[in-house]
Amino acid sequence: MAPSTMRSANGYEGGDAWLADCSAHPDLVRQAWGVEALAPITTGKRWLAAEVRLVATISAMQRIGTARLGPILADPGVDSSWWLIPPDTADDLAGIRQATVQPAGWPLLCPPTGWFQCGRLWLHRPDGSGALNNPTLLAAALGPGGGHRLPAEAFG
Template sequence: MPSVAYERWRENRIAEVPSTGIWRVVEAPLYPSIDALLAIRPTGNAGPVLGSSDARRAWWLVAAGTATLLADVPGAVVHPAGWVLNCPAPGIGAEGRTWLHPPYGTGLLTPARLLREALLDARVMEAMER
C-alpha cells in the first residue's frame, strides 16, 4: 500500500488506490453483494469487499486474469487496470464507505468464479422476492 494511503487514513480520509498488478475491481449492487458475501465467507475464500450505503454499491477485489468472468452478471461492472478505488482505512468508515470484508494483508482475492455464482444466485433470489 502506498505511504500516501496510510497518511490519508491516519487523517480519517479516503485513499485513492489504483487497481494495478494482480487485482481488478468488480463493482456490483450492494444488496446482492451482501448476500453473495454471506454465501462466500463460510468457504474461507472471501477477499476484500468495500461497500457504500450511500451509493448502494459494493466493490470486490478479484484476480486480474479472472475478472472478465463477471462481465455478463447483471448490474456488475468490471473496471480496467488503473481504475481508482476510493477506500477508507480498514475498520474505519469514511464518506459513506466501509469495508464489508476488509483486506487483512494476506493477498487473498475473491475467486471470480465463486463471486459470479453467488451474485447470480443473489440476483435470482432478489427477483423472486419481488
C-alpha cells in the same frame, strides 16, 4: 511515533500495510488515512474491482460464506460495493449483469481496513495475506437470474 491524527485499529495493521502497498505511493495512502480521508488506490497492479449493488453483495456474501470471501469495500450511501478480484480474471464475470469490473488504472477510494470513513467501510477486510475474491464463486452467487447454485463441490 505516529501523528496524533493517525488512527490505528489494533489487529488491522497487516491489512492496512497490504492495502497501502497495493498503491504506487504507499506513503500517500497512509497520509490520506492520517487525516481521515479516503485514499485512491489504482486497480490493476494487484487486483481489479468488481462493482456490485450493495443488496446483491449481501446476498452473494451469504451464498459464498465467510470462509471463502476476500476483501469487499462498501459505500451504503451510493448503494455500491467493490469486490477485489485477481487482475487476470475480469472475463470470469463477463455476462453477469449485476457486476461491472472496473478497468485497470481506475482509482478505488479506500478507507483503512479497521474504520468506517467518509461513508465507506470494509464488509470483509483485507487481512494482509493478499487473498482475493474468487470471481467464479461471485458469478455463481450473483448469476444471470439473481444467482444460481454451483454444486457443493465447487465450494470445497
